[in-house]
Amino acid sequence: GETWPRPERCRIISVANQKGGVGKTTTTVNLAVALAMHNNRVLVVDLDPQGNASTALGMERSPESRSIYHCLVEDEELRALERPVPGVPNLRCVPATIDLAGAEIELVSLVARESRLKRAFEAYDVSELDYILIDCPPSLGLLTVNAMVACEEVLIPIQCEYYALEGVGQLLKNIELVKSHLNPGLFISTVLLTMYDGRTRLAAQVAEEVRSHFGDVVLRTMIPRSVRVSEAPSYGQSVMTYDPGSSGAMAYLDAARELAFRAQSRVENQ
Ligand code: ADP
Ligand code: MG
Secondary structure, eight states, rough: OOOOOSSSSSSEEEEEOOOOOSHHHHHHHHHHHHHHHHOEEEEEOOOOOTOHHHHHTOOOOOOOOOOHHHHHHOOOOOHOOEEEEOOOEEEEOOOTTTHHHHHHHHHSSHHHTTTTHHHHHHHGGGGGEEEEOOOSSOOOSSHHHHHHHHOOOEEEESSSSSSTTTTHHHHHHHHHHHHHHTTTOEEEEEEEEEOOTTHHEEEHHHHHHHHOOOOOOEEEEEEEEOHHHHHHHGGGGGGHHHEEEEEEEEHHHHHHHHHOOOOOOOOOOO
């Protein structure tokens, strides 16, 4: 197979957009699997109480399961919480459980509440990894702030539909706030257009608008709307393993290749 570069140091990427249903989880899971299949060592951190990334990666959970909640709220080590992803060597996942829904509130009273995930990464020794992908919840609360403080790069999936850019302004404002107060190195490295329907004029217009707004950070690859992509999670799989020949899998492979190869272009958010 083709060899993909490994980054010089671990790239920590938050996949964020406070709008639900835009493809954050699908993007996190499929990029992670694609990178792992190309010899990169990858950790997925599921930061959404819904736990959809954990489910899609085949993480079995019960009400007693330990999860990222125990790291954030009870200071448990990530190493004790991560698990291998079945069928995908090089890929591990720290799952989410529904406890995490309470974490937004519980974190408020804790010391260094915005940087608990960052501290956990420091204790982990991330130099053993090439990528950490953080699947953020659809909100801009303390969980997402923890992701933004712990990462360097933000990847924004944008669904190619009407109102696509609505709400993105709020996300950019929050990224700016975290950057100026808590994490000066934070930047938007990547925008990915998802659920693209090439038959509609609207999708093309939205893509055009997003490209003129964000410029070079938008990946050339767009993810098409594909039934196979939406079926895969119910089999506890990414579309990369569920149906590698499908248009969705090939698109995520291309997107992951771009992510791995492109020089990290830096956007100075205004
Ligand atoms: P988010 O994490 O932003 O809420 P998801 O990744 O869970 O979004 O995607 C929302 C829904 O759309 C899910 O049911 C998912 O399976 C489906 N979906 C995501 N990407 C695609 C795609 N390219 N084609 C078809 N369905 C998709
Ligand atoms: Mg999600």
